[in-house]
Amino acid sequence: MKVTKTANSRLSTIDFNHLGFGAGLSDHVFICEYKDGAWGEGEIQPYGALKQGLGLHALHYGQAVFEGQKAYRQTDGTIAVFRPEKNWERLNKSGARMLIPEIPKEIFMEGLIELIRLDSEWVPRGANTALYLRPFLFASSEFVAARPSEEYTFAIVTSPVGELYTQPVKVKIEQHFTRAAQGGVGFAKAAGNYGGAFLATRKAVQDGFNQVLWTDHAEHAYLEEAGTMNVAFVVNGTLLTPALSDRILEGITRESILTLANDWGLQVEERRISVAEIVAAAKDGSLQEAFGMGTAAVVSPIDGLGYEGEIFPVPSPNDGVAMKVKNALADIRYGRAKDHYGWMRHI
Ligand SMILES: Cc1ncc(COP(=O)(O)O)c(C=O)c1O
Structure with missing residues (x-):
């Protein structure tokens, strides 16, 4: 070369x-x-x-x-x-x-x-x-x-x-703009997906949020992903994350976290997750955690969900699932723990 x-x-x-x-x-x-x-x-x-x-x-x-x-x-x-x-x-x-x-x-x-x-x-x-x-x-x-x-x-x-977010983030459940549609390019890391998201993100920031939590193109009723992160929720001890589709980027952090969670014996569900279900869980206290997962954001706790003009607070415990996966990933990535999965390519 x-x-x-x-x-x-x-x-x-x-x-x-x-x-x-x-x-x-x-x-x-x-x-x-x-x-x-x-x-x-x-x-x-x-x-x-x-x-x-x-x-x-x-x-x-x-x-x-x-x-x-x-x-x-x-x-x-x-x-x-x-x-x-x-x-x-x-x-x-x-x-x-x-x-x-x-x-x-x-x-x-x-x-x-x-x-x-x-x-x-x-x-x-x-x-x-x-x-x-x-x-x-x-x-x-x-x-x-x-x-x-x-x-x-x-x-x-x-x-x-350094870190993309040093504090827990607040996300706005998007009810107007669409990031990706069925049959489109949402699953691809195509440059235009990001250019097309900036306006919605700017509006969310003006409303006091850090990021947009995208919903489906057809009804804005199902949760998809947030900014440059896949999302997960802990409801009644179960780790929930939206199932992949051709509208969602298949995150490598997401896949790694699901591998860890499965190996730890956590209850994991990859499925369609409705806005109504998560808002109801936030209201009745069964939503224990929410977090974003991505290379830049690593694991970012979400401490507030904005929906129809209201902000629903979400706990971000220091000893919860988000912090546990964040620490476990960091230990593997910085060489502090044994790399059982063969994830690290040494230079
Ligand atoms: C739209 C989108 N979703 C999810 C992710 C997370 O993917 P990964 O964990 O591979 O970084 C990213 C970042 O690459 C992204 O841009």
């Missing part, structure tokens, strides 16, 4: 004691191009401008998908990535829906690992920090006609991050 190193590292400009989320991008990128029906040789370059002009297909037609994953500094100082094959699989699943050619596993994994090795000093050391990894695939032909691109680019950028 060709590697061109930067002559001007920006590492010293990052305040590792006050990492936000996603602002400082690391020194290098991995990039690989698809032309004439085949992927070329990947290479590592200094972070910089794209070489394409404003006819860039992805900007006009949105043929663009991405991933979000993390590399963790281990207690012994080494680095490991959480379940990277899962992100590779999901990137191609998203790509297939958007008619983007599959990125081979070797290119994805080698690019990811070599990039982390080169920018290893960007992997932070503080509590709850990580190097966020953003692999993405986009249409890179230059023409303005509504048909699929002929050329594509696979790239990876990285960014040292």
